[in-house]
Amino acid sequence: MKTKIYYGALLLQSVLYAQTPADFVNEGNLSVAPSTLVSSYFDFSNKGTGNVINDGEFYFYGDYNNEGLFSFTTNQRTGYVVFEGSNKTIQSISGDSPSMFYDVLFNKAGTTYSFDLTNDISSQGKVNLLNGVVLMNKEQGGVFIFLKGATHINTSDKSHVDGEVTKKGNEKFRYPIGNGGYYRYAQISAPAAEADHYTGEYFLKNSNPLYPHTNKTGVIELIDAQEYWAVEQKENTQGSVLLTLSWDERTTPAALLANEAKDLRIVRWDASQKLWVDEGGVVNTSDKTVTTPVVVDGFGVFTLAKIKTDLVLPDDIVIYNGVTPNGDGSNDYFIIDxxxxxxxxxxxxxxxxxxxxxxxxxYDSNGNVFRGYSENSANFKDGEKLPTGTYYYILEYEYTKDNTSRMIKKSGFLHLEND
Structure with missing residues (x-):
């Protein structure tokens, strides 16, 4: 059975006291043991001398302010923090010192946003965005970090982060971001190093005033004028990732979604060239996503765009994206008809x-095909058997029509079953 502890003005006065009738302050050491529940119904302030180690459950119904240490025991997986703000129109999460949570729940209904985040918070466990939008106020010092292993659940239009989210670690990650009342995620593939970290943010606004849509490469026909994303590498992050953007008929222009969205691509604003460039795109109509076929060439501002169909792969090439090299005569190699x-x-x-x-x-001359083994790669030995999984291909070929030749480029997913 969990022990419930309600701290008041007369309880543990050496640690907690009432600064005002509606304010609780910690100036000493406070440890919350596993299976122990603590609730603060009024505004909570952890002063610079305060040291809170939460391995139990800590509920905040008023504003939260941290100027000291608020964390959990290393390798402990029971520290749980709940922001419910039942006695506030908007619950403030503030303070100049970082707050570290294991699991955290946001649960407060609101019309626009429910939580005003100006503190540097991080989670190593599960972030439950059950109810209420978190306004991540970066200009006022707000930071929202998902550490290695951290995940989020229940993300939706009514519960997401409006502002920048940071992901640290070498795991695939879907950013719980949105703006203007819409959850509009971006996703990155697993970075190479555990120390790598990337930020993601969504803007429900036209990128054209800052990044002119007239400045674009020739293959781009139409750029999304209603939304864009910012995805950045931070600090000493090296290498790159695959990027996935989502589309939504409520925010994404209908002109981009014509032809079952088959002409969608991801485009990036190249700051050095001051030009929108095509990063390619593999369309998944069931998930309503577009994914770059290979790692992106740079970071910064991204959005969706429609490409000119007359510059796309002709219909007489058919690519079969399943490879099962088991000798049964069916899809034993990567087939490109x-x-x-x-x-x-x-x-x-x-x-x-x-x-x-x-x-x-x-390709496909004299047995020159992909059968699930590496070849001519700087990263693997020739003939090394590759593991089962999803891969990405780029096909380029010279196409001639009406006595005019041009190079055609096609990219997409490839699934290998190599057991």
């Missing part, structure tokens, strides 16, 4: 981290 008509071609295949594992030219 009719590629033999275009011998001036190249195929490159990458793993989930964007590392090239296979490349060749004049």
């Amino acid at each position: 009719n590629i033999q008509r275009y011998p001036n071609n190249s195929v490159r295949i990458y793993n989930r981290w964007g590392r090239e594992i296979f490349k060749t030219t004049n």
Whole structure:
């Protein structure tokens, strides 16, 4: 049975006391043991001398302010913090010192947003965005960090983070971000190093005033004028990731979603060239997402765009994206129908981290095909058997029509079953 402890003006006065009739202050050491519940019904302030180690459950119904230490025991998995703000219109989460939580719950209904975050908070466990939008006020010192292993649940239009979210660690991550009452996530593949971290933020506004849509490469026909994302590498993060953006008929222009959204791509504002460039895109209509086929060339501002269909792969090339090299005569290699008509071609295949594992030219000539083994790769030994999983391919070939030749580029997912 959990012990419930309600701290008041007369309880543990050496640690907690009432500064005003509606304010509780900690100036000493406070440890909350596992299976212990603490509730603060009034505003809570942890002063600079305060040291809170929460391995139990700590509920905050008033404002929260941290100027000292608020954390949990290293390797402890029971520290749980709840922000419910039942006696506040908007619950403030503030303070100049970082707050570290294991699991944390946000549960407060609101019309626009329910939580005003100006504190640096981080979670190593599960962030339950059950109810209420968290306004991450970066200009006032707000930071929202998901540490290695951290996840989020129940994210929706009514419960997400409006502002920048940081992810640390080498795991695939979907940012719980939104703006204007819409949850509009971006997602990154697993970074190479545990120390890597990336930020993500969504803006329900036209990017054109800051990043002119007239400045674009020739393949881009139409750029999303209603929304954009900012995804950044931070500190000493090296390498790159695959990027996924979502679309939503309520925010994404209908013109971009014509033809079942098959012409969608991810585009990036190249700050050095002051130009929108095509990062490619693999469309998943069931998930309503677009994913870059390989790691992105740079970071910053991204959005969705429609490409010119007359510059896309002709219909006479058919790609089968399942490879099962088990010798049964079905999909034993990566099949690209009719590629033999275009011998001036190249195929490159990458793993989930964007590392090239296979490349060749004049594909499907004299047995020159991908059978689930590395080839001509700087990252793996030739002939090394590759593990089962999802890979990404880029096919380029020279196409001639009306006596005019041009290079066609196609990218997409490839699933390998190599047991």
